Amino acid sequence: MDEKAKMDNRITEISQNRLEEFSSKILVEGLNFYYGRNHALKDVSVNIKANQVTAFIGPSGCGKSTFLRCLNRMNDLIPGVKVSGKVYFDGMDIYSKDIGLAELRRKVGMVFQKSNPFPKSIFENVAYGLRIQGITNKSHLEETVEKTLRDAALWDEVKDKLDESAMKLSGGQQQRVCIARALAVEPEVLLMDEPASALDPISTAKIEELILDLKKNYTIVIVTHNMQQAARISDYTGFFFLGELIEFDDTSKIFTNPSNKKTEDYVTGRFG
Amino acid sequence: MNSKIKTNIISSFFTGLTLLATLIIFTILIIIIGNIIIYGHKTISWEFITKAPREGMTAGGIFPAIFGTVALVVLMIIAVLPVGVMTAIYLHEYSKPDFLLTKIIRFAVNNLAGVPSIVFGLFGLGFFIQFVGAGIDKFFGLEVIWGQPCLMWAALTLALLNLPVVIVASEEALRAIPKETREASLALGATKWQTIRRVVLPQATPGILTGAILSISRGAGEVAPIMFTGAAYFLPYLPHKPTDQFMELGYHIYVMATQSPDVETTKPILYGTVLTLLILTLLLNFVAIFIRSKIRRQMKKSF
Numbered sequence: 001m002d003e004k005a006k007m008d009n010r011i012t013e014i015s016q017n018r019l020e021e022f023s024s025k026i027l028v029e030g031l032n033f034y035y036g037r038n039h040a041l042k043d044v045s046v047n048i049k050a051n052q053v054t055a056f057i058g059p060s061g062c063g064k065s066t067f068l069r070c071l072n073r074m075n076d077l078i079p080g081v082k083v084s085g086k087v088y089f090d091g092m093d094i095y096s097k098d099i100g101l102a103e104l105r106r107k108v109g110m111v112f113q114k115s116n117p118f119p120k121s122i123f124e125n126v127a128y129g130l131r132i133q134g135i136t137n138k139s140h141l142e143e144t145v146e147k148t149l150r151d152a153a154l155w156d157e158v159k160d161k162l163d164e165s166a167m168k169l170s171g172g173q174q175q176r177v178c179i180a181r182a183l184a185v186e187p188e189v190l191l192m193d194e195p196a197s198a199l200d201p202i203s204t205a206k207i208e209e210l211i212l213d214l215k216k217n218y219t220i221v222i223v224t225h226n227m228q229q230a231a232r233i234s235d236y237t238g239f240f241f242l243g244e245l246i247e248f249d250d251t252s253k254i255f256t257n258p259s260n261k262k263t264e265d266y267v268t269g270r271f272g
Numbered sequence: 273m274n275s276k277i278k279t280n281i282i283s284s285f286f287t288g289l290t291l292l293a294t295l296i297i298f299t300i301l302i303i304i305i306g307n308i309i310i311y312g313h314k315t316i317s318w319e320f321i322t323k324a325p326r327e328g329m330t331a332g333g334i335f336p337a338i339f340g341t342v343a344l345v346v347l348m349i350i351a352v353l354p355v356g357v358m359t360a361i362y363l364h365e366y367s368k369p370d371f372l373l374t375k376i377i378r379f380a381v382n383n384l385a386g387v388p389s390i391v392f393g394l395f396g397l398g399f400f401i402q403f404v405g406a407g408i409d410k411f412f413g414l415e416v417i418w419g420q421p422c423l424m425w426a427a428l429t430l431a432l433l434n435l436p437v438v439i440v441a442s443e444e445a446l447r448a449i450p451k452e453t454r455e456a457s458l459a460l461g462a463t464k465w466q467t468i469r470r471v472v473l474p475q476a477t478p479g480i481l482t483g484a485i486l487s488i489s490r491g492a493g494e495v496a497p498i499m500f501t502g503a504a505y506f507l508p509y510l511p512h513k514p515t516d517q518f519m520e521l522g523y524h525i526y527v528m529a530t531q532s533p534d535v536e537t538t539k540p541i542l543y544g545t546v547l548t549l550l551i552l553t554l555l556l557n558f559v560a561i562f563i564r565s566k567i568r569r570q571m572k573k574s575f
Contacts, residue, residue: 043344077455102461102462102463105458105461106460108462110455112455112456112459116452116453128460129472132460132461132462133461181456182460
């Protein structure tokens with residue numbers, strides 16, 4: 001009888017572990033990153049959970065953007081960089097040789113700090129990701145464009161001018177075109193690199209609202225130097241300083257009761 | 273106070289100096305063009321641009337030379353653009369800058385730009401005509417068809433001469449496209465080639481066409497590279513296949529200026545031909561500029 005209870009306990013434990021594992025979308029283990037001789041990320045390990053908003057904060061140059069760009073291997077484009085450690089996406093090691101880079105980036109979408117629409121129409125911007133997959137079906141494209149523009153809370157503003165150049169839109173609208181464009185390829189994770197840093201407060205509020213909304217269907221990782229923003233929208237927060245992930249915890253804990261002195265100094269505004 | 277006056281004097285002196293240099297250039301240009309227009313405009317008539325030369329080139333028109341020039345430039349552009357653009361894409365998008373091969377290619381492109389055009393002419397004669405052309409004839413057991421000066425070899429020689437221009441302009445155009453745009457495409461799961469084809473090249477097209485425009489201007493005026501490779505002194509017919517020889521405006525000018533039996537009679541024709549060459553080059557440029565601005569406008573509006 002005792003044996004059986006023990007066994008049951010063990011099974012519950014295992015399945016709980018599995019559950020933990022299951023909800024992990026991106027698992028980073030001992031990630032080191034070098035720009036030439038500059039050791040930009042030092043032994044970073046973190047578990048990013050599915051359908052949650054995870055924020056990374058820290059002063060400029062602390063490595064938070066570099067970290068984000070490691071998650072979809074955008075750093076590969078920079079010459080002279082070196083990566084070691086593991087990054088698992090859904091259990092796959094994304095730095096292993098047999099990973100399809102295009103496929104990875106389709107699943108792990110990205111929104112950049114500076115809005116970067118193509119000099120094409122709004123429609124073609126959003127449809128781009130589908131077109132490169134070889135989708136030419138017009139009604140499919142139209143449906144996706146409408147749906148993602150609605151998801152990005154932009155549809156009502158642009159529905160009458162889909163054929164106009166995306167470059168003519170305001171900064172906030174351009175950024176939402178970029179979000180819609182990223183959503184159109186149905187990624188599982190959305191990486192956002194200070195998506196609102198160049199925007200006015202109203203556009204920022206819209207983007208933040210949008211992020212909370214997107215959480216239902218996507219795992220969101222956001223980098224921001226705006227602490228209030230991290231506090232408002234994220235479930236988990238990590239604090240980067242000089243390439244190290246100093247602390248990673250529930251957002252409420254980081255902002256109210258951080259366990260590390262440096263984190264406390266930073267979130268209370270004593271430096272940075 | 274004194275030093276201020278001194279600074280002012282020095283400043284206006286150098287402003288004046290630069291202005292003077294600009295004016296000299298401008299004046300020279302005006303004199304050249306004015307001279308050509310004054311002496312040349314009377315010669316230009318409908319007959320002059322639509323008829324062939326007569327009576328040992330002392331009368332008649334220059335139509336064969338106009339036709340030959342246009343054919344030559346068009347063929348040259350067809351040859352030089354793809355090769356030049358592809359080289360630029362390789363150099364800028366694919367090659368690693370520190371790679372030895374990349375350095376060698378860059379070195380070659382820069383030096384190619386400095387080679388005198390007469391050397392290209394001799395190269396064309398030796399390589400295209402006596403090696404490639406004669407080789408083709410021999411291989412297929414033909415009589416001399418390819419192994420002689422003709423339109424095709426002249427166009428290819430000119431293309432070679434203009435290759436550095438196109439490569440440099442295209443690379444400049446590729447460099448002007450922001451990194452962010454490429455990243456946006458790659459982050460959506462596009463491959464490198466998809467990014468180049470769908471995002472980079474369309475945006476770089478106006479810049480690439482600038483290279484084409486530059487090479488038109490240069491190509492239409494070069495005489496040395498085509499002297500040995502295809503231009504003819506006089507031909508009673510128009511070229512109608514790539515292996516025909518052709519008359520060309522620049523070469524025609526050279527011939528009339530140096531080998532005319534009667535200098536006074538050919539002088540107006542000479543001026544007329546020069547003026548025609550200028551106008552033709554301008555027209556060819558306008559066509560390219562028109563295409564470029566149309567693409568630009570299209571890109572601005574939508575895509």
